[in-house]
Amino acid sequence: MEDPVPGQMRTAGTALLGALDGAARARAARRFDDDAARRWLEYRPRPRPGVCLADLDRTGRKAAHRLLATALSPAAYAQAMAVVALEEVLDRAEGWRRGRHSGDYWVAVFGDPARDDRWAWRFEGHHLSVSMTVVDDRVSPAPVFLGANPATVRHAGHPVSRPLGVEEDLGRALLDAMGPAARTAAIVADEAPADIISATRPRVAGPIEPLGVPADRLGPTGRAMLD
Structure with a gap:
């Protein structure tokens, strides 16, 4: 078709x-x-x-x-x-x-x-x-x-607006589904950087370490969340 x-x-x-x-x-x-x-x-x-x-x-x-x-x-x-x-x-x-x-x-x-x-x-x-x-x-x-700024708008402790909530929740759930070794390889910083690492440049100065987790190292639950 x-x-x-x-x-x-x-x-x-x-x-x-x-x-x-x-x-x-x-x-x-x-x-x-x-x-x-x-x-x-x-x-x-x-x-x-x-x-x-x-x-x-x-x-x-x-x-x-x-x-x-x-x-x-x-x-x-x-x-x-x-x-x-x-x-x-x-x-x-x-x-x-x-x-x-x-x-x-x-x-x-x-x-x-x-x-x-x-x-x-x-x-x-x-x-x-x-x-x-x-x-x-x-x-x-x-x-x-x-992107979204503010990421969440709340009232009385409840989200009123959260445009990218589905993606945020999936990302955190994917980390939770990984074992400790995979999480260590997946997380590049303990605190989020102030901005996108590449900013608006086509290339980043130097490699980002660690390189991440190959999909074939994820279990069935993690792979399903990645997909």
Whole structure:
């Protein structure tokens, strides 16, 4: 059965560009061979290649969201929307000092989805970066990053919002399912680092030790959780 996703992406990407006026389209539409822009990765709130959703009308914003939805399952799309909404929560927690806002997400299209065999797109902002490359109607989904800040919002001791709770719980359960030797090989630091170890660089300076646990060293429960 033919994969419908490439066609859905092509339709949504074409609709997005068609929904933008001249200035917005000029910011959003990039050449496929614009490597500096296409390989950009920035999970912090910074200006970036593309057009900002806050600068689009409702039709343009909806077109951008529909393109994003072609890449994500309904559950992952809900997580992504929760990450976006958290910008307002975080701005309040920081005393409104930084002016964070849920419109500070950017979309870019590389190449012409209506005509080209090779094209790509990216939807990106604070703690959300989704990049898709389509070549001969095959989708390569990378890089993809979701984060959450705050990770949990609580009321009376109960979580009100926890967008990545499923993944957090699975990660901890996987560690619990390992024996002591495997946990020693899996944990790279007793305390979490201040940020992603690679930050936005394509490579890390020096190897990360320990290297981790091969899947074939996990028991049936651990392997099932990894899968």
